[in-house]
Amino acid sequence: MTNREQPARKSDHLEAVVLEHQAGVRWQISRMIFDSQIVDDLAQEVFVAWFQVAGAAERPGAPEGIESTRAWLHRVARNKAIDWLRKNSRQPVSTGNMNGIVDGVSQEFPGDPSGDGATADDEFRLEALRHCLNLLLPEHREIVDEFYRQGKSSELIAARIGKGSSGVRMMLTRIRRGLGKCIRRQLDKKMTGRKDD
Amino acid sequence: MTDTRLLELQARELEGQVLSGPENLELQEACRGDSHMARLLQEDRLLHADLLELHRIDATGEQFARQCMMHRTGDLTHTIDAAEVPVLQEPETTRLPLLAVDRPIERLRSRRTKRAPVLRGRWTPWIVTATVVGIILFGVWWAVPGAMRDAGSGDTAMAAIPNGLGEVQSGNPVPGDQRTEIQPAMEQLAGKDSSMSQGTGPESVAAEADLVASVPVLPLPTTDIATTRRQVAIRSAPDSVWDSEPGELVSFPARYNLRSGIAELVLDDGTEIVFQGPAVVTLESPRAVLVNRGRFRIQPAAGEQDFSITTPTVQLNGRDDALAYLDVGPVDGTLVQVERGALRARPWSNDREEVLSLAAGELDRGIFGPAWHADSLQPATALALNERGDFNSLVAAADRPLRISSPVVFAQVLDTSRTMIQEDARQFPQQWQGMVECLEKSASQTDLNINGRSVRPQSPEEMMEQFNRVREQMMSGLPGGIAGGSDASGSSSFSGMLNVNGQEQHFSSPEEFQRAQQQMFGPMFGRMMQLGAGGMHGGGSNAGSNTGPGNPPEGNGVSGSGAVSGSGQGTASGNLFQQQPGPTSKSDLPSGNSQSMSVFSGMINDNGRVMEFTSPDDFNRAMQQLGPRR
Numbered sequence: 047m048t049n050r051e052q053p054a055r056k057s058d059h060l061e062a063v064v065l066e067h068q069a070g071v072r073w074q075i076s077r078m079i080f081d082s083q084i085v086d087d088l089a090q091e092v093f094v095a096w097f098q099v100a101g102a103a104e105r106p107g108a109p110e111g112i113e114s115t116r117a118w119l120h121r122v123a124r125n126k127a128i129d130w131l132r133k134n135s136r137q138p139v140s141t142g143n144m145n146g147i148v149d150g151v152s153q154e155f156p157g158d159p160s161g162d163g164a165t166a167d168d169e170f171r172l173e174a175l176r177h178c179l180n181l182l183l184p185e186h187r188e189i190v191d192e193f194y195r196q197g198k199s200s201e202l203i204a205a206r207i208g209k210g211s212s213g214v215r216m217m218l219t220r221i222r223r224g225l226g227k228c229i230r231r232q233l234d235k236k237m238t239g240r241k242d243d
Numbered sequence: 244m245t246d247t248r249l250l251e252l253q254a255r256e257l258e259g260q261v262l263s264g265p266e267n268l269e270l271q272e273a274c275r276g277d278s279h280m281a282r283l284l285q286e287d288r289l290l291h292a293d294l295l296e297l298h299r300i301d302a303t304g305e306q307f308a309r310q311c312m313m314h315r316t317g318d319l320t321h322t323i324d325a326a327e328v329p330v331l332q333e334p335e336t337t338r339l340p341l342l343a344v345d346r347p348i349e350r351l352r353s354r355r356t357k358r359a360p361v362l363r364g365r366w367t368p369w370i371v372t373a374t375v376v377g378i379i380l381f382g383v384w385w386a387v388p389g390a391m392r393d394a395g396s397g398d399t400a401m402a403a404i405p406n407g408l409g410e411v412q413s414g415n416p417v418p419g420d421q422r423t424e425i426q427p428a429m430e431q432l433a434g435k436d437s438s439m440s441q442g443t444g445p446e447s448v449a450a451e452a453d454l455v456a457s458v459p460v461l462p463l464p465t466t467d468i469a470t471t472r473r474q475v476a477i478r479s480a481p482d483s484v485w486d487s488e489p490g491e492l493v494s495f496p497a498r499y500n501l502r503s504g505i506a507e508l509v510l511d512d513g514t515e516i517v518f519q520g521p522a523v524v525t526l527e528s529p530r531a532v533l534v535n536r537g538r539f540r541i542q543p544a545a546g547e548q549d550f551s552i553t554t555p556t557v558q559l560n561g562r563d564d565a566l567a568y569l570d571v572g573p574v575d576g577t578l579v580q581v582e583r584g585a586l587r588a589r590p591w592s593n594d595r596e597e598v599l600s601l602a603a604g605e606l607d608r609g610i611f612g613p614a615w616h617a618d619s620l621q622p623a624t625a626l627a628l629n630e631r632g633d634f635n636s637l638v639a640a641a642d643r644p645l646r647i648s649s650p651v652v653f654a655q656v657l658d659t660s661r662t663m664i665q666e667d668a669r670q671f672p673q674q675w676q677g678m679v680e681c682l683e684k685s686a687s688q689t690d691l692n693i694n695g696r697s698v699r700p701q702s703p704e705e706m707m708e709q710f711n712r713v714r715e716q717m718m719s720g721l722p723g724g725i726a727g728g729s730d731a732s733g734s735s736s737f738s739g740m741l742n743v744n745g746q747e748q749h750f751s752s753p754e755e756f757q758r759a760q761q762q763m764f765g766p767m768f769g770r771m772m773q774l775g776a777g778g779m780h781g782g783g784s785n786a787g788s789n790t791g792p793g794n795p796p797e798g799n800g801v802s803g804s805g806a807v808s809g810s811g812q813g814t815a816s817g818n819l820f821q822q823q824p825g826p827t828s829k830s831d832l833p834s835g836n837s838q839s840m841s842v843f844s845g846m847i848n849d850n851g852r853v854m855e856f857t858s859p860d861d862f863n864r865a866m867q868q869l870g871p872r873r
Contacts, residue, residue, distance in 0.1 A: 064308040069300045072307070076296045085296075086307060093311040175293055195298040200258055215254035216247070222290040223283075 060100060064093050067116060071123045074168045078127040088130055092123045120169070170236055171229060178228035186221050193218060246280065249273050253284050257291050475526075479506035483520065498525040501537065513544030522571075527553075539569040552586075557611035557625065559601075561586040579609035590625035590637060591615070597637050597644045599627040606633055615640045618668075621661045622675070626653075641672035643679040645703065651711070652704045659771035674767040681764050682706065689763075690742040707771070710760060713739070714753060 072089045079085055096119060182190065189207075192198045200214040207214070252270055256262055262270070274281040300307075475497075477489050483504025499508065501520035508516045512529055522537020531551040532541065543550035543565060552559040554569065554577040561567075565584030571577050579588070585602035591614035601609050606627040615623035622640035635648045638656050647653045664671045682703035689706055691698045691713065700706035738751040741759045748759035761769025 061308055061312050064311045065304065068304055068307050068311070072300050073296065076300075080292070082296070082299060086303075089307070090311055097311075171293070172297070175297055179297075190294065194294045195302065212251065215258065216251060219250045219254050219287060222287050222294070225294075226286045226290050 060097055063096065063100070063115060067119050068093070070116070070169050070172060071119050073172045074120055074123050075127045077168050078124075078131060084130065088126045089123065091126055092119055095122055167233075170233065174229045174232035175225065177232060178225045181228060182221065182224075186217070189214065189217060190221060246283070249280060249284065250287065253287060257288065474511040476509040476511075477506065478509075480504045495529070496525050496527045496533075498523070510544065512546065514550075515542045515544075516540070527551075534569060534571050536571045539571070540566075541569065542566045554611070556590060556613055557609070558589045559586045560589070576610065576612040579611070581607045581609075588625065588627070591623055591639065597639075597646070599625055599635055599637060601627055605629065606635055617672075620664055621657060624653075624657065640675045643676050645679050645682070647704045649704050649708055652707045655707065655711070655771055659767065663767060663770065674765065677765050678767040678771075679703075682768070685743045685764065688744050690740075692740045692742070714756060 068089065071092055072085055075088050075092075076082070076085045079088070096115075099118075100115075179187065179190065185207075189203055192203050192206075193200070200211040200218070204211040204214045209217075249270060252262060252266055256270075270284070274284060475489075479485070479501070481504075483506055484502040485506075486500030486502055489499055499506075499522075501518060501522045501524075503520040505517065505519045507518075508514075508524075508526070510526070510529060514529065516524060516532065517540040518524055518534075519538040522539070523535035524537065524539070525533040525535070527533050530543070530546055530548045531553070533553045535555060541552060543561070549560045549562060550565065552567070552569065554571045556576040557579070559567065559579065561584055565586055566582040567586060568580045568582065569577060570579075579586070579601060581601045581603050583603050585600065585605075588599045588601055588609055588611065589597070590599065590611045599606075599609065601607060606629050608628055610624070610626040610628075612624045613619075619640070622638045625637040625639075627635045634650045634653070635646070636650075636653050637644045637646055638653065638660075639645070640660065645656065647656060660671070660675065663674060685706075689700060691700070691709060698709055700709050738749070739756065741748045741750070741756075741763060743763045746763070748762060750756040750759045757769055
């Protein structure tokens, strides 16, 4: 390996880490903070901090003393979000896990000082949501895609499928309810798995 | 009330529709009275928020990663390789790829319902009320005259400008506001910040203090609220040092302080600004740039509005086809070279709308000194010129500008003014005002008759040129000129008459001619003609050798008295700026050390007599030397 190749590889590695974990980190912060601009800014700070830690490492992979890149990133993300909320005197909306949903928005961050449990739930919820979206009927998936990804209004979608906008809104509501049930099932499965462990 | 009805109401709310008061009440009461329904609605809101966030994260993942990599080790410059630096001379190749993450406004808008799960419902009536009250208060504030608003500032200065989200912030002055930002910048120029100060001697400090005092408070350019949040790509040479690390998303006004090195800003509309530190540039809006110091290459993007570049000494306005180089110094003022298109230059923010036109291929170079103030050592000067020796200028003091298109007269006016300020600075404003007023009134109503020949100048400067010529011929005794000359015995052979607005003064010697001018146009004018016609240099003539007997001045430009252009062979300012004052090739943006972007140097070639200059002061001195030479 030449000297010139080494930084390139390190750079590639760092970028790969960002690509792999950015969704989870941003998602986790978005559990606590709704402003997407702030979410991304904080997530960026998380990765910049990671660069400083990993930049000194000799070779790709988690630096010495850090068992898991994912766990490190999520812990820092959580701390940064909490710090931001404290500084800005905002109440967290939800921890993002199912307890948060069930117990209401007033719940503070649950036990587990490391935050790893909540972090795992946050990430699992993300994966569960992706999984459940894939289970949707194609026509429902298309409506979700149009509404959330393409930003189309219910009127536009209604015009395409030949229904009223009210009907589209209700369809989206039913889809969301279905997704919620699906996610709950996934979470129950996971909880059962934990108990089994 | 059915679940369907409540879910429908919430679905409308989630989509961004505003529910009516009764509908809101309906939702709130349902949530209070039915925990199952409350949970159902809350889950629905959360799912909605999750779906929005998931799609946003998926859509912007790669861009987010790129942006993170740009911030690797906290240094934006790491992504820049000197070999990647574009060739700036060719507009087509100067366009850099936008490096910043794309966060278009549309995406932000698409998240319009993101806050709904929390804010809407319980808080909607409060938000609506607060918004209405805010609008009313803002309307009242806006209706108050500006002077009253300013008067109310003081220690608790209120600054209200649109922020990046189109909201109006009020309270303490905000960063980027010109009214609060210009002062620290000027303090830096005045040497209070040693890291930004170039001059160290007392003269330099005094000169910089002059500049500080003379900095006009230019009006804030209008900022389009809809475009206050924009994207900018930033590239800088590896050795560049920023005052604070710049971000890629611009909320106007945005200020950049480059302590050293070379950097480039590319707005998402295509406006390009390359600058060399130390430089301070503030993007006031997509169409308005405020540059406090540094060397710049500015190429505005196409747009319906004029593009505005404001420096401490001049405001330049032009269309999108303009390409200009600027050198904004802490003491020397602003040097401008228009490479393409045209710019209207309004120096010193003068309220008389006195404008100098700069255009490629015409008068393409400008020198704009600091505005005049009570402690100035000379009047304010603003010049437009080109390689061919064409010249136009404004000289101003005590709120009275005088337009001069002859470099000889320009030098004469400046020289006299300096002398008179040195002698009695307190009297100078009054003398200047009197002279300019008298010249303006008398210019087209003055007859100069010498030995039966009559000349009627049409402008103040033409009159001064004519008087110069007469006096020089009288002094040198050249035969055949309008002033005749002396006979073999040495006695004067001419006589003349000066008629200003019907008032006549006769003279038959240079001294009498001098007295006549003084009586007609005041002591300053008399002094000026005395000094300009050789008083300082022990005689000589301003009359150009190309000016034949009785020839009237040739109008504007430098050919009238022939001082600079002479027979048309002379040129002023061969290379006022270097041919390429900005970084124009890859080699201009080196890694390691930065090269100079522009050098204020040039030469005046007057029929073979060459005078070089490296600063505006040098230039002025060179011009003065030209005037009384012959």
